[in-house]
Amino acid sequence: MRLKYYFASDNTAGIIPEAWDALADANQGFAAAYGEDEWTAKASDMVREVFETDCDVYFVFTGTAANSLSLAGICRPQHKIICHRQSHIATAECGGPGFFSGGTGMEVLDGDAGKIQPDDINRVLQQPFDFHYQIHKAVSITQSTEMGTVYTVGEINAIGKLADENDLHFHMDGARFANAVAALGVTPKEITWQAGVDVLSFGATKLALPVGEVIVFFDKSLSEEFGHRCKQAGHVASKMRFVAAPWIGLLENDAWLKHARHANRCAALLATGLEQFAGAELLAPVESNAVFVNLPEAVHRSMRERGWMYHIVSGATGARLMCSWDTTGEHIEQFIADLESAFSD
Ligand SMILES: *Cc1c(COP(=O)(O)O)cnc(C)c1O
Numbered sequence: 321m322r323l324k325y326y327f328a329s330d331n332t333a334g335i336i337p338e339a340w341d342a343l344a345d346a347n348q349g350f351a352a353a354y355g356e357d358e359w360t361a362k363a364s365d366m367v368r369e370v371f372e373t374d375c376d377v378y379f380v381f382t383g384t385a386a387n388s389l390s391l392a393g394i395c396r397p398q399h400k401i402i403c404h405r406q407s408h409i410a411t412a413e414c415g416g417p418g419f420f421s422g423g424t425g426m427e428v429l430d431g432d433a434g435k436i437q438p439d440d441i442n443r444v445l446q447q448p449f450d451f452h453y454q455i456h457k458a459v460s461i462t463q464s465t466e467m468g469t470v471y472t473v474g475e476i477n478a479i480g481k482l483a484d485e486n487d488l489h490f491h492m493d494g495a496r497f498a499n500a501v502a503a504l505g506v507t508p509k510e511i512t513w514q515a516g517v518d519v520l521s522f523g524a525t526k527l528a529l530p531v532g533e534v535i536v537f538f539d540k541s542l543s544e545e546f547g548h549r550c551k552q553a554g555h556v557a558s559k560m561r562f563v564a565a566p567w568i569g570l571l572e573n574d575a576w577l578k579h580a581r582h583a584n585r586c587a588a589l590l591a592t593g594l595e596q597f598a599g600a601e602l603l604a605p606v607e608s609n610a611v612f613v614n615l616p617e618a619v620h621r622s623m624r625e626r627g628w629m630y631h632i633v634s635g636a637t638g639a640r641l642m643c644s645w646d647t648t649g650e651h652i653e654q655f656i657a658d659l660e661s662a663f664s665d
Pocket of ligand 1: 381382384385387408409464465466493495496525526
């Protein structure tokens with residue numbers, strides 16, 4: 321039986337054709353190494369155009385590196401980062417931010433639907449503390465969140481204001497930034513620097529690319545010496561043009577938003593399909609390309625026997641189903657049809 325990875329994650333999908341073509345275009349003879357090439361320059365300029373501001377742009381291999389290095393760039397060992405308990409930086413990066421910063425800690429907050437709330441940030445900031453404790457130095461949110469929800473413009477502005485008033489740097493984990501921009505129908509600047517975000521991990525591997533994420537410093541005073549940090553961590557590609565070129569294909573003609581809209585639409589369709597089952601309970605509002613759904617254990621077993629691969633992420637029965645640029649209506653119909661059989665087994 322062929323295993324079906326259509327909804328296991330958005331990183332089980334392949335590479336968008338636009339990025340593949342851009343990669344081939346960059347494969348012409350010789351070019352300067354370590355990011356001194358024309359493709360890296362062009363891709364960096366395109367990132368600046370997307371955000372409509374003059375920002376510092378760095379290419380690294382993974383999202384974990386983008387988060388860990390950017391957070392290490394803005395925090396010292398005596399600092400800590402405020403973030404959601406379920407945030408990727410706190411749960412799935414093997415302590416990378418702490419490691420690369422030499423000891424920065426995390427203050428994890430609970431919050432519905434994967435979001436942290438200004439009141440809770442305020443609460444921890446108000447707690448009396450002395451030299452026994454690390455100093456709150458940064459706040460990090462994930463957009464779209466680990467629960468597939470999306471912070472609104474107002475919510476980001478509220479956190480940005482709080483960060484500003486309390487001398488916190490504001491970091492955004494944008495592993496699925498495109499899905500959030502597409503969902504909100506806003507310009508990228510509205511949910512980043514205009515709302516107070518200082519540094520963004522701008523991911524596109526999950527969305528569309530083979531490898532390669534971008535770190536965007538909107539506050540350029542925070543990126544001093546940052547290139548050295550990337551090199552030290554082994555994240556400066558010598559043939560950088562092949563990391564950067566796919567970004568040209570991705571950003572040209574807003575291909576990134578087209579593909580993100582598609583993935584989001586697929587998730588909405590999938591959620592609609594699930595609603596017909598009394599035994600299926602959605603665990604979070606479907607706002608981007610993720611669907612979280614509770615299904616009976618026997619149904620999961622039966623789906624697994626039918627070849628469906630996906631992750632149980634919440635308790636024993638809460639599944640995460642991710643849609644991607646390559647998800648089709650047929651994948652969704654197949655899944656729903658098999659679910660129907662699984663429920664009647
Ligand atoms: C996948 C992901 C990352 C980056 O992970 P890598 O596997 O290191 O590329 C970062 N944040 C979130 C929310 C993610 O889902």
